Amino acid sequence: MILYCATSNRHKLREFEHAAQRLAPGSFQILPLPGLGELQPPPETGDTFEANAIEKALYYSQWTQELVFADDSGLAVEALGGAPGVLSARYAGPSAGDQANNQLLLRNLQGVTHRAAEFVCVIALAQAKRLIRTFRGAVRGEILHQERGVNGFGYDPLFYHPPFGCTFAEATPDQKLLVSHRGQAFAQLIEYLKQRI
Numbered sequence: 287m288i289l290y291c292a293t294s295n296r297h298k299l300r301e302f303e304h305a306a307q308r309l310a311p312g313s314f315q316i317l318p319l320p321g322l323g324e325l326q327p328p329p330e331t332g333d334t335f336e337a338n339a340i341e342k343a344l345y346y347s348q349w350t351q352e353l354v355f356a357d358d359s360g361l362a363v364e365a366l367g368g369a370p371g372v373l374s375a376r377y378a379g380p381s382a383g384d385q386a387n388n389q390l391l392l393r394n395l396q397g398v399t400h401r402a403a404e405f406v407c408v409i410a411l412a413q414a415k416r417l418i419r420t421f422r423g424a425v426r427g428e429i430l431h432q433e434r435g436v437n438g439f440g441y442d443p444l445f446y447h448p449p450f451g452c453t454f455a456e457a458t459p460d461q462k463l464l465v466s467h468r469g470q471a472f473a474q475l476i477e478y479l480k481q482r483i
C-alpha cells in the first residue's frame with residue numbers, strides 16, 4: 287500500500303521510511319508526496335499539534351486520491367510552560383535551523399534545574415480533503431546542559447531519555463523508533479491501516 291508522506295522535513299521522512307520497514311516489512315511504501323516541494327506550505331496557525339497536523343494533511347491531500355499523512359511534532363518543556371511546542375521548528379525565528387533553536391533553548395533554560403520535557407507527535411491521515419483519523423505519541427525526557435550525539439535531528443542532542451541513559455542523538459535509529467513520539471504515533475497508524483486492509 288502506498289502512503290504519501292506530506293512533509294518538507296527530510297529527517298521525518300527518513301524516520302517514517304525506516305519505521306515502515308521495521309514495523310511492517312513489505313506492506314507499506316512511504317513516498318514523499320509528489321510535487322510537495324513546489325507547493326506553498328500551509329500557514330500552521332493552530333495552537334495544538336492536532337490542529338496543525340490536520341491542517342497539513344487536509345491541505346496536501348487535495349493533490350492526490352491516495353492516502354496522505356502529515357506529522358506535526360515538537361518539544362514541550364515543562365519549565366517553559368510547554369514551549370517551544372507547536373513553534374519548535376521556528377523557535378529561534380522563521381528560518382531558524384536546529385543549531386539556533388537548540389542554542390536558544392539552552393539560553394532560556396539557563397539556571398533552571400527542573401528540566402523535564404516531552405516530545406509529542408500527532409499524525410493526521412487524510413484522503414482527498416477528508417480527515418480519516420489522528421494518532422498521537424509522546425515520550426518524556428530531560429533537557430541536558432549541552433548537546434550530546436550526532437544522530438537524529440532537531441532537539442535530539444539535548445533530549446536525554448533516562449531509560450536509555452543517553453540522548454536521542456546518541457541512540458541508534460532502531461532504539462529511537464522503539465520509544466519515540468513519532469515511532470508510537472506511526473505504529474498506531476500502521477495498526478489502524480492493517481485492520482482496514
Ligand code: ITT
Binds near residue numbers: 298357359442466
Ligand atoms: P513539516 O511541517 O513540513 O512536516 P517541520 O520540520 O516544519 O516540517 P513541524 O512543524 O512539525 O515540522 O516541526 C517539528 C519540529 O519539532 C522539528 O523541526 C524539530 O525542531 C522538532 N522535532 C520534532 N520531532 C523531533 C524529533 O524526533 N527529534 C528532534 N526534534 C524534533
